[in-house]
Amino acid sequence: MIDMDKLVDIEKSTQSKQVFWDQGVYDRELERIFGRCWLFLAHESQLQKTGDFFTTKMGEDSVIVVRHTDGSLKAFINSCTHRGNSVCTADSGNTRSFVCNYHGWVYSTDGSLVDVPLKERCYHDDIDMSAMSLPSIRVESYRGFVFGCFDETAPSLVDFLGDWGWYLDTWMVGAGEGAELIGPPSKSILKCNWKVPAENFVGDGYHVGWTHASALEMLGGELGGLAGNRANMPFDELGIQVTTRHGHGFGVIDHAGIGIHDKREGYAKFLQETQPGVAEKLGQPRAELYDGHWNCTTFPNCSFLYGTNIFKVWHPRGPHEIEVWSWVIVHKDMDEDTKKEVVKQAIRSFGTAGTLESDDGDNMVNSTRNNQGRHTRKNTMDSRMGVGHEGPHPDYPGIVGSSFIGETSYRGFYRFYQEIMSADSWDAIRAKDEQWADCFPNKDYWKDRLAAKAKAKGGE
Amino acid sequence: MHNTEAKDRVSMQLHYDVSQHYYQEATLLQEREYQTWLETFIAEDIHYWMPVTERRYAKDKRAEPSPNDMAIINDDYDELKQRVDRLGTGTVWMEDPPSSVRFLLSNIEVFHTDKEDEFVVRCNFITTRHRGQLERSQHVGGRVDLLRKTESGYRLVRRKIVLDARVTEDKNLYIFF
Numbered sequence: 001m002i003d004m005d006k007l008v009d010i011e012k013s014t015q016s017k018q019v020f021w022d023q024g025v026y027d028r029e030l031e032r033i034f035g036r037c038w039l040f041l042a043h044e045s046q047l048q049k050t051g052d053f054f055t056t057k058m059g060e061d062s063v064i065v066v067r068h069t070d071g072s073l074k075a076f077i078n079s080c081t082h083r084g085n086s087v088c089t090a091d092s093g094n095t096r097s098f099v100c101n102y103h104g105w106v107y108s109t110d111g112s113l114v115d116v117p118l119k120e121r122c123y124h125d126d127i128d129m130s131a132m133s134l135p136s137i138r139v140e141s142y143r144g145f146v147f148g149c150f151d152e153t154a155p156s157l158v159d160f161l162g163d164w165g166w167y168l169d170t171w172m173v174g175a176g177e178g179a180e181l182i183g184p185p186s187k188s189i190l191k192c193n194w195k196v197p198a199e200n201f202v203g204d205g206y207h208v209g210w211t212h213a214s215a216l217e218m219l220g221g222e223l224g225g226l227a228g229n230r231a232n233m234p235f236d237e238l239g240i241q242v243t244t245r246h247g248h249g250f251g252v253i254d255h256a257g258i259g260i261h262d263k264r265e266g267y268a269k270f271l272q273e274t275q276p277g278v279a280e281k282l283g284q285p286r287a288e289l290y291d292g293h294w295n296c297t298t299f300p301n302c303s304f305l306y307g308t309n310i311f312k313v314w315h316p317r318g319p320h321e322i323e324v325w326s327w328v329i330v331h332k333d334m335d336e337d338t339k340k341e342v343v344k345q346a347i348r349s350f351g352t353a354g355t356l357e358s359d360d361g362d363n364m365v366n367s368t369r370n371n372q373g374r375h376t377r378k379n380t381m382d383s384r385m386g387v388g389h390e391g392p393h394p395d396y397p398g399i400v401g402s403s404f405i406g407e408t409s410y411r412g413f414y415r416f417y418q419e420i421m422s423a424d425s426w427d428a429i430r431a432k433d434e435q436w437a438d439c440f441p442n443k444d445y446w447k448d449r450l451a452a453k454a455k456a457k458g459g460e
Numbered sequence: 461m462h463n464t465e466a467k468d469r470v471s472m473q474l475h476y477d478v479s480q481h482y483y484q485e486a487t488l489l490q491e492r493e494y495q496t497w498l499e500t501f502i503a504e505d506i507h508y509w510m511p512v513t514e515r516r517y518a519k520d521k522r523a524e525p526s527p528n529d530m531a532i533i534n535d536d537y538d539e540l541k542q543r544v545d546r547l548g549t550g551t552v553w554m555e556d557p558p559s560s561v562r563f564l565l566s567n568i569e570v571f572h573t574d575k576e577d578e579f580v581v582r583c584n585f586i587t588t589r590h591r592g593q594l595e596r597s598q599h600v601g602g603r604v605d606l607l608r609k610t611e612s613g614y615r616l617v618r619r620k621i622v623l624d625a626r627v628t629e630d631k632n633l634y635i636f637f
């Protein structure tokens with residue numbers, strides 16, 4: 001029996017190292033997390049015409065997402081209901097139907113079985129095709145980003161994102177017609193547990209200066225000062241970190257949006273021109289975030305950097321390995337040259353051969369691999385940075401940490417991890433909607449800090 | 461854009477010269493002489509490109525990837541120089557201790573183009589990287605280069621690196637191919 005209270009100690013802000021290693025924990029993750037959460041599938045811009053399809057994964061399950069003839073998006077498990085072979089073996093494309101290579105069963109773009117070879121003569125017409133559709137998956141989109149969910153009892157995608165959607169809107173609807181993803185995704189294998197990059201993107205501003213010292217030094221610019229942690233910076237004034245109800249979270253470095261990009265004239269101009277519109281459409285608090293650099297994870301395994309504009313999914317392949325899929329985020333209203341510039345710059349830093357991407361791999365692999373040691377994994381990992389320096393904020397929903405360097409959103413990620421791993425049902429999770437933030441007890445952190453700030457300003 | 465349409469095959473002598481040039485390049489990279497490689501082998505108008513190639517059905521008529529699309533590497537000279545410079549900062553923790561990279565080149569074919577001093581060179585490669593105790597990766601693919609003969613030797617003007625694997629079995633591709 002897995003005791004989640006032992007694996008995640010919320011009071012002490014620690015996690016057992018077993019969460020990166022044990023097969024039993026992983027099996028339960030596939031069931032309770034990947035089987036119950038909304039998982040990123042594709043962007044609608046890849047699926048515009050009838051019959052456009054994209055093959056992907058949800059946990060370890062192979063999945064097809066496709067634009068059906070009635071205009072809706074459908075998703076189903078890519079495994080024939082006859083003997084289980086794949087019904088689609090291409091990454092993407094356009095099709096009228098999916099034909100299984102094994103015995104030739106044919107499925108329509110809504111997953112229904114429409115043809116069985118030799119049905120009359122060999123099945124003697126004794127087969128109910130209507131009961132043999134490919135197992136279907138719930139599909140919903142948020143601002144053009146398509147997600148799938150195996151669980152009929154899960155909340156809607158909008159409710160699952162909750163306050164996180166409020167933040168996503170900053171760049172998904174803030175500027176003009178919104179955002180889209182440029183693919184096809186590059187794909188690579190990283191021998192780490194899926195949570196290592198997920199937690200890193202959700203809230204690890206701390207590693208940036210050290211892990212990425214070489215790349216930051218080479219790049220210079222706004223973030224160059226972080227290289228090697230040498231700069232004496234007032235970190236509590238340079239950004240915030242946020243965690244929300246279902247473990248989604250992010251950190252933002254104020255006004256550093258395109259700091260990782262080298263050639264960026266088009267992007268800089270675009271941000272400058274669109275920022276006033278964000279304030280008008282969404283208000284000042286989000287306009288303030290709009291030109292920041294964001295590191296984010298949508299629970300459980302979809303991470304992105306807004307500003308650097310890489311968008312990643314960590315597909316688990318057992319407890320010790322993942323497939324990394326990388327796209328690039330662009331704004332639909334950018335001119336073609338700017339889009340190209342953004343794609344080029346994003347992959348240069350965080351693509352498979354990226355100058356910063358390459359810094360991270362070893363940390364993630366070793367943080368996983370070391371737990372092969374039986375005695376190593378009897379220990380815990382720590383995420384206490386900034387405890388108490390966080391709380392509800394008058395302008396920003398969720399729990400807001402004092403700085404982009406802190407572990408508020410780590411704690412929020414593992415808080416929900418523990419909750420969903422323990423909960424028997426979504427109803428049990430819903431029952432705690434009002435209390436989820438109780439483990440962040442300093443309710444007056446921002447009230448006090450903002451009052452002190454106002455006072456200091458008044459006294460000047 | 462350069463005209464890279466391969467014409468006739470070059471003479472035996474020229475094929476030998478170009479092959480030796482390629483082996484020398486591989487040796488420099490194996491010995492981590494990246495700066496020398498950049499300064500003596502690379503043209504300032506370099507385009508160094510590794511596209512992302514999807515698995516598509518044979519009947520799929522969509523265009524092949526272009527340099528305007530998603531890629532793994534899509535560098536001009538400045539960007540390639542930054543890759544080299546980063547390795548010289550002394551703070552690339554993952555390369556200390558350094559990894560061992562080896563290049564096996566074969567099937568070198570050299571063609572004239574309609575410019576007298578430019579040649580199309582195709583070859584296959586297996587690039588291996590060993591790191592730490594047991595870590596090893598292998599990348600198999602082909603290169604299509606445009607090579608320019610100058611007073612200071614051959615310079616690489618364009619390199620398209622095509623990996624055969626759809627999913628890279630390595631933690632990154634921070635390797636010069």
Ligand code: FES
Pocket residue numbers: 080081082083084085100101102103104105
């Ligand atoms: S397994 Fe698909 S048709 Fe038999």
Ligand SMILES: [Fe+2]
Pocket residue numbers: 207208211212356360
């Ligand atoms: Fe990183």
